[in-house]
Amino acid sequence: MTAGSEPRLDVLQLAGIDETGESVYRQLLSVDVAHPSSLALALGLSDDVVAERLANLSDAGLTVQVASGGFIAVDPRASLRSIADSHAQRVDALRSVIPELAEAFDLNRRGAAESTRTLVVTGADAIGDWYGRVSLGVEREMLAFDKPPYVVGVQDRLQGLALARGVDWRSLYGRESFDRPGRLGEVLQDIAGGERARLTESVPLKLALADRERAILSLSLGEPTHEALVTRSPQLIDALVALFELYWDTAEPLVGGESAGPRIRTPSTGRRTGRPPTPDERMLLTLLSADLKDEVIARELGVSTRTLRRRMQDVFTELGAMSRFHAGVEAARRGWI
Numbered sequence: 001m002t003a004g005s006e007p008r009l010d011v012l013q014l015a016g017i018d019e020t021g022e023s024v025y026r027q028l029l030s031v032d033v034a035h036p037s038s039l040a041l042a043l044g045l046s047d048d049v050v051a052e053r054l055a056n057l058s059d060a061g062l063t064v065q066v067a068s069g070g071f072i073a074v075d076p077r078a079s080l081r082s083i084a085d086s087h088a089q090r091v092d093a094l095r096s097v098i099p100e101l102a103e104a105f106d107l108n109r110r111g112a113a114e115s116t117r118t119l120v121v122t123g124a125d126a127i128g129d130w131y132g133r134v135s136l137g138v139e140r141e142m143l144a145f146d147k148p149p150y151v152v153g154v155q156d157r158l159q160g161l162a163l164a165r166g167v168d169w170r171s172l173y174g175r176e177s178f179d180r181p182g183r184l185g186e187v188l189q190d191i192a193g194g195e196r197a198r199l200t201e202s203v204p205l206k207l208a209l210a211d212r213e214r215a216i217l218s219l220s221l222g223e224p225t226h227e228a229l230v231t232r233s234p235q236l237i238d239a240l241v242a243l244f245e246l247y248w249d250t251a252e253p254l255v256g257g258e259s260a261g262p263r264i265r266t267p268s269t270g271r272r273t274g275r276p277p278t279p280d281e282r283m284l285l286t287l288l289s290a291d292l293k294d295e296v297i298a299r300e301l302g303v304s305t306r307t308l309r310r311r312m313q314d315v316f317t318e319l320g321a322m323s324r325f326h327a328g329v330e331a332a333r334r335g336w337i
Helices: 002-016 019-029 036-043 046-060 077-087 093-094 100-112 124-137 155-164 183-192 236-249 280-288 294-301 305-319 322-336
Strands: 064-066 072-073 118-122 141-146 166-176 195-200 207-210 214-218 229-233
Touching: 002 019, 002 077, 019 036, 019 046, 019 072, 019 100, 036 046, 046 064, 046 072, 064 280, 072 166, 077 093, 077 100, 093 100, 093 305, 118 124, 124 155, 124 207, 124 214, 141 236, 155 166, 155 183, 166 183, 166 236, 183 195, 183 214, 183 294, 195 236, 207 236, 214 236, 280 294, 280 305, 294 305, 305 322
Parallel strands: 141 166, 166 195
Antiparallel strands: 064 072, 118 229, 141 207, 207 214, 214 229
16 A cells, blocks of 8 residues: 555545445446455455445445345446535545546446447346446436336336436326326325426337436337347437437426426416415316326325216316316416416
8 A cells, every 4th residue: 555545545434434345345346246245255354244334335325236136336426426515525535536436437347338339138137237327327317218017126216316416307207107006106206306207198118318328228118028228329329319309398297397388387477366276176186287097196196086086077167167178277377286
């Protein structure tokens, strides 16, 4: 150990990582996916010591456990930058280690996936691992087509981490996205966390596209075969971005999640009249404005379809409306949505 390298060995203490934890992290940076036992063998440490350090690294946001049970390192340019920004003191020291760790992160990938701009990934675990890499490495923007069936169990957690880093996350949902019970509630939570969401009749494929640089997209939309394409090809990325923006421009904002699309939402010049809506009326109108199926809305509200339609009729009567569209216009005019 040289005198010049000593400051680098303790900067990760800002993230609560000791020297042994840093050794585990550096070893993890040099491989794609590693299990605790293989890390222990490579470093000459006990399984318990490695497990404890992996827990610390995960708590700090430097690693994440994937579907296969192994661990992958989060790209240091995203994870360490987030930690550095949260420390007013010694921020320069923490940033100084990012290029070195990023070089280790990239070195392995240059010889494998990075040298191949596009590759096919097969199997739910492998797709989950690659989705984790794409989501954890995003720094600025994520574009996503949401389409069942789902093979990634930690999707919402990864999205939450990205939103906390300030990533602009835009998702397009097809109506089939909400066929699974509870899915609408999950999406509403994501919108509350900062996601921008829109709804269209159907999306063409499943897609996660990070920073307009790398993407993972589905090759098979049904069971039981799971295949995905991982790409950094500039030509393919450009085509996927154009496809996403085409659908985005014609889709409806989901549940009032952003400014108006083709239909009236909350016009700034609308004249507010009459009484304010009750919370139940506002929620019902918000869900109706997303053009979701009656069955989906009823399930989200915890009522039968018959009860939902009776409530809809009560709201239509209050608004003097004859249809959903008319109710949306009148509700916007009154400032109810």
